[in-house]
Amino acid sequence: MNAELIDLSPVLLLAAIGLxxxxxxxxxxLRRQRHASTPQRLRALTLLALFLTFDLIVFGAYTRLSDSGLGCPDWPGCYGSVSPIGASPEIHAAQTAMPTGPVTHGKAWVEMIHRYLATGVGMLLVVLCAWSWRAARRATGSALASVPVSPGxxxxxxxxxxxxxxxxxxxxTMKLNPGxxxxxxxxxxxxxxxxxxQAQRYTAALATPASAANMPGDGLWPSPVRLTAGLRRAVLAVLLLVIVQVTLGGWVSTNxxxxxxxxFPTCQGSWWPEMDFTHAYTWRPALGLTADGHNxxxxxxxxxHVTHRLAAFAVLAAMLALAFAxxxxxxxxxxxxxxxLIGLSAWxxxxxLSNVVLGWxxxxxxxxxxxxxxxxxVLAALLAASVAPAAARRSTFDADGTTPSRPAARHDARPAATPESA
Incomplete structure (x- = not known):
């Protein structure tokens, strides 16, 4: 790692932008949820963080695929500045020397916007963490049992x-090393x-009868999913397969x-073109090089490419089998x-296929x-939904959502006496 490429002077300004x-x-x-309980607000904040993280992943892919990953060749700022505006002379000099190189004004803005968005998500998670622990501390009794999701x-x-x-x-600092x-x-x-x-666990906990009466009537509070042990294992297996396929796809993209x-379905006009698996999955010293330093x-x-393509068929079959089950x-x-799962498999x-045959x-x-x-x-949420959260089993919530309600009075199993029985 090149320590000269790390300049921490813009950190506070970047944190302010993220905040x-x-x-x-x-x-x-907060305005939209002003009448909601604390658990409901925490759920909404978690969903917001989930949505923005999804956007950040897609924008990160755009940053990489538009060759903007080194638009600012230092970190966390841009030539020591908090924005490409302050780094304009350095960017102009680099762009003049290499007009189609990794550093241009456009690529610098793409790279810095990605960093701004990442900092914003980080600040959102700081607020979520602090709010979760505050809700736990304010609760009476067992702090961790009084909120639907552990602050951990x-x-x-x-x-x-x-x-x-x-x-x-x-x-x-490692110049877009593929690994x-x-x-x-x-x-x-x-x-x-x-x-x-976390979002699914909040949803399951807030779907209890005690809290349902206090929730807005939006109809978006599903019951926990009851899956057999075998089907739950199948969900976990497919999730792991998808993660492996994402890793293979990331390796295709980063190389x-x-x-x-x-x-398609052939490659270079052949069902089995010339391939070198010896250097395909080794750690690279730099982008475009093999482990021994050759191109x-x-x-x-x-x-x-072909490994990712072949694995895709297996993952697609597994997803469709799970979807129909x-x-x-x-x-x-x-x-x-x-x-x-059916819709996303088709997507x-x-x-x-569009990556290969449409030319865009x-x-x-x-x-x-x-x-x-x-x-x-979706698979992670399904896995979480198939296990009832302990918080939902142990406690219910008062109207303000911060303290557990008193348990209902215990009733004797025998029927109450009636005048006839007396």
Whole structure:
């Protein structure tokens, strides 16, 4: 890692920009949820963080695929400035020296907007974490049992996004090393899954009869999904398969192997073109190089592309099998998840083929990344929905959502005496 590329002087200004970006959505949410309980507001804030993280993943893919990842070749600012405006002389000099190089005014703005959005999501998670712990501390009795989701979840999300920031720095200092960039993508997908689990657990906890009376009548409060043990294991298995496929897809993207095959179902006019698997999945010292420092060959890029393509068929079959199993499931809340999986499978197939045969890989690749992120979120939410949260079983909530209600009086199992029995 090149320490000279890290300049922490703009950190406070970047944090202020991120806080300003987060303040707008938070104020809008507070106004919209002004009559809601604390758990309902925490759920809404989690959903907001989930939505913005999804957007950040897609914009991160655009940053990478538009070759803007080194638009500002230092971190966290741009040539030590908080924006490309302050770095205009340096950017102009770099662009003059290399008009089509990695540093241009447009690419610098794309890169810095991505950093602003990432900082905004980080500040949003700071607020979510602080609010979760405040709700726990204000509750009487057991702090962690008095809120529908343990504050540990939001704390883990905050730690996770900080690690993402560290990987963001490494993508710059290590000059878009494919391994680091792929891990950065997986980190974003992991954060999305974490937030999807939290949102679903809030939803399940707030769907209890005691809290349903205090909720707005929007009809968006599904019951927990009851799955058999075998079907729950199938959901977990498909989620892991999707994550493996996302990793393979990230490796294709970060090595720029998308156009190694420009036809389908064949590749380079052959069912099994020349491929070099020896150097396909080794750690790279730099972008475009093998582990021993030689340039990547077309055969290596073809091997990377074909591996992802073949794995896609297996993952697609697994997703469709799970989707139809959910559609046949007797539990009605499970069926919409099956519809989501069928729709997203079709989306991924169409966007993946578009990458190859339509000649517009940027738009198709963004759609493909968005579909992969949505698949992970849906499967993670389904897995969380299939397990009833402990908080929902242990306690109910008062109207303000901050303290547990007193348990109902225990009734004797025998029928009450009637005048006739007396």
């Amino acid at each position: 300003a970006l987060a303040a707008g959505p938070i104020l809008w949410l 979840w939001s704390t883990l999300s905050l730690i996770w996004v900080c690690l993402q920031g560290a990987f963001g720095a490494l993508t710059v 680091i960039v792929t891990l950065h993508l997986l980190g974003g997908i992991g954060l999305l899954a974490l937030l999807a689990v 720029y192997a998308v156009l190694a095959c420009t036809d 990547l060959t077309l055969a290596t890029l073809t091997a990377i 959910l559609r046949r499931h007797a539990d009605a809340p499970a069926r919409p998840y099956g519809a989501w 991924q197939l169409a966007s993946g 890989p940027l738009l198709a690749a963004l759609a493909h990344t968005a579909g992969a992120a949505a698949l992970v979120a």
